Amino acid sequence: MVPLSWYLIFAAGLFSVGLFGVLARKNAIGILMGIELMLNAVNVNLVAFWRYREPAGIAGQVFAVIVFAVAAAEVAVGLALFISIYRRRNTIAADQIDLMKW
């Protein structure tokens, strides 16, 4: 039997890696991929808790399903945005999209 803490640590690690990707990647799609890792880590956490605490209730899985849907939607919109930005500015490096600077 795998202790729950292992799953949680695994999820924390995945989340941290994803966070690193979000903060450090130049390319916007790289950032999006980091976000996906983070969402996956959340899902792992949810499912792990579902299995270890109350498998009869289905809330954990429902939550995970909703997260799937949201992630999909977000990726779609985000990529549409990136494409639109790429068309405009010919770049999707995040540190070059800085119109809101001082």
Next chain:
Amino acid sequence: MTRETLIISLIPLPPLLAFFMIILFSNRNKALSHTIAVGAAFLSWLGSMVVCFWAIQTEHLGAEPFHFQIPWLPMGDTWLNIGVLVDPLSAITLFFVAWTVLMIFVYSIGYHNFGQPKGDHDRPGLPPHGATLSDVHGHKHTVPSIEPMYSRFFAFIGLFAFGMYLLVLSDNFLTLFVGWEVMGLCSYLLIGFWYGKPSARAAMIKAFLTTRVGDVFMLLGIAYLYSQLGTLSYRDVLYNAANLEKLASTSSYIVGLSAASLIGILLFIGTIGKSAQWPLHVWLPDAMEGPTPVSAMIHAATMVSAGVYMVIRAYPIMSAGMEHGHLTPPMIAMGIIGAFTALFAATIAVLQRDVKRVLAYSTISQLGYMIAALGIGGYVAAAFHLVTHAFFKANLFLGSGSVIHGMEHGVLHTGEHVDPQDMYNMGGLRRKMPVTFWTFLIGGLALSGFPLVTAGFWSKDEILADGFAHAPLVFIVLALAALLTAFYTARQITLVFLGEPRTKAAHHAVESKPTMTLPLVILAIFSVGFGWLGISEHFPLIGGLIPNFIHEFVGSTLLEMPEALPFSIVPLLTSLVVALGGLTLGWWVYQGIKAGVMDPVEKLLGPSISSLLKNKYYFDELYHFLFVRPANWIAVTFTSLWMDRIVIDGILHGVASLTGTLGHFFRNYIDKPIVNGSGDLVADSTKKLGGEFRTIQTGRIQQYMVLALVSIGVFSGFYYFVVPILRSFLFTMGR
């Protein structure tokens, strides 16, 4: 208030109203102005005649005069009352004041050439110089022109009349002083009527300042009187034996003088100023700069008479403490100064060439007579002479004005440039100006004391009789003065009227208009007739035929009726000799004098004495050196230059520049750097800080996120780890 006091109260008002109305409304309209003025004088004259009539009818007017007073000035517990009073002295003064004022007003219409055209070059402030008219043939000739400041003149003499009426009718020393000062002001304004002339300006200031010296002492006297008795009403001061006794027995600040004597002397000094006695006589001859009606007004009818009236009124104070013929100090002073002035002025008059100057010195001399008479105890005589003098002196002055007018007509007609007032340019005017001649002759004879038919004889005789009875020295001096008076009067009449004209201007002189000659006639009538009211009982032949009205009437003003003098032939003979002798001598010396000849008296006296007399004993120069120059120095150098410009202006400029420096300092070293600087500093530092801070906003989201997460990490670490330590630390500390 009885009907008498009502009329009395109203008498001073018409001239005052005339003054205001002319000044405010009718200044442009000459006819309206003189109508208002003469109308006002007439109303006052009418009221005065009515009052005098009632006064004569009243028995014991001295004990129960027409009196009305109101409480006016609250002084703590008591009131100072003012009001009107007519007792015999005021009644008689009122009589001559009313007549002379009216005559002078009427005379002024003609004197200022009403009805004549406006002058060619006439300007207000200078005497009129004639208008050029051309007749049908193109002949040009110059005629006298109307005075440009015509209305102003009538306004001023209206105010003058008001002042005199107020003085005569008042019942207390305070309103007397008010009238006194009003007349002082008016004499200033009128002597300098032709203010464009520098000599007139100098004369007006001289007159005002000289009389002012006297007025200051008089005010001191009034104040001292008030402080002693607490009242200034005549009835309480002069007619109250207890008060007079108190004054006579209190000793004053000066050792040896009782309060009454000191007050008397102080009041007398006021008269010395106002009535031009020595040593304050210097203003009166210079006052001839004013128009002749003014001279008549000031020097006969009103102002100088006011001085004598005041001392006659204050006689009870002057004589308080007099025992058995011992004269009190004020009376001694009056006697000495009066007699001295009479002789002094008469000597100067002998050598004067200007027709008005002679009369001026004559006035000074005659006033000396009155004051000397009062000084030796001749109350009634002084009052009598006051009245008669007013009439004949006014007559003489107005007559001289008529003469000058005629001469000016001649000067303008011929174009000759001679002084129309110099007697040596006249002569033979009796044929050209007959009415003027006869009235002037009557006046001159009255002045000299021509026996029996002139008023001056009777009043002068009274004075000489008093002098002979009480003070022989005074008698001798006054007799000498009378001799000189007759002499210079005859000199004047001879030079002006008798003989042949000495210049072309005199040849072309014409008689003056009726507005001028009618007053002369009326005054001449009084100069003759008034004297018959005062014939002494003991006079040989005619004495006792008519009761001595003046003695009875005026004498009743005092608490004790002065006793009638015992008759003595010496003063009578002296006055006859002196008068007739002087007149004859004067006529004889000067008859037939031709033009250009030196004055015989001058030749007689020699150059040094003559120049002494002609320069009035150099008193003007002395006063100039003693008083005018130091005053000038104080004004110009001390006050204006040192105090005002150097000290005060220096302080002001110093303060101003100090303020400027301070302001500059504050502005540039405190305001700009500190105040502005701190404001700018705040703004600049905000900008700089903002500029520094805004670089945080890079527009890069990842940077924002990093910042946010780091901040959260730091704060959470602080909160979770540091705060509990601090809390436990504080907890242990709190124990």
Next chain:
Amino acid sequence: MVTSIQILFILVAIITLGCALMVVTASNLVHSALWLVAALFGVAIVFAILEAGFLAVVQVVIYIGAIAVLIIFAIMLTRRIAQDSGPRFNENWGWAVVIALVLFAALGWMLASQPVAHAPLAPMDARADPLRSLGLALVSINGYVLPFELASVLLLAALIGSIVVAWEKK
């Protein structure tokens, strides 16, 4: 005593974490996307270990099949010929490392110290059908029909929105 499932789990976890690290550090973006696919696969296997079979399949189908593919499409569409590789980190990467490590440490420590983390596995009824109950829960009034419907609306909105955003105006 380390069971086989533990070993399996550790293996899968390490592989997944390694792939995730490669995702964020690959310089070539396509490589990065492919590493992502691998990582997602790993997570699917974790789901399977957790006996959430349906979710494992859904993970593969949706995440890998749709999302990762979509990401690769987007990479293709936004490529610049010469710029496939280049500096892949921005200037904050040091701070990002710090944050990630701190977060991992904090999360790990906090989660591991909770007593619930050491609770035993809850028993699951062998006859229970998680899939069936999931399906029922998603549509039952007493269940989660509302979030389900909302999620579908959200997907519709995202669909329309992305079409609108990426519409190329002519």
